[in-house]
Amino acid sequence: MQELQPHGAQWFAVVLRTAPAFAQAVRFTIQCERSSRVCSICGEPPVGDFRVIEPVVTPRGVPTIRLCDCCLTASDNMGEMLVPVRGPDSVTRRIARAGQATFGALWKRIYLARR
Ligand SMILES: [Zn+2]
Secondary structure (H helix, E strand, O other), rough: OOOOOOEEEEEHHHHHHHHHHHHHHHHHHHHOOOOOOOOOOOOOOEEEEEEEEEOOOOOOOEEEEEEEEEHHHHHOOOOOOEEEOOOOHHHHHHHHOOOOHHHHHHHHHHHHHHH
């Protein structure tokens, strides 16, 4: 499956169809912050882009999302399953094996630590 870069033209084309209210909210945030390098939910500086595997917080039909540290932790606590879009394969596999309960902690420890 093709990864859609969050907040890109193709991403908006998909999300406007599947979750129009969410697409409009993100568009408004981008306009306010004058940058698309923002968290899809709150507009804070993002920590990364994520593929939505099992949506809980994110509306269904949103393929990928850009999140800040707080919203990543919040989504994780709600039981949402996400994997980093640009994470190395080994990281994605470890996260998939670990399951959703420990996703946030694992991702921060093994992926963020390398940057
Ligand atoms: Zn956020």
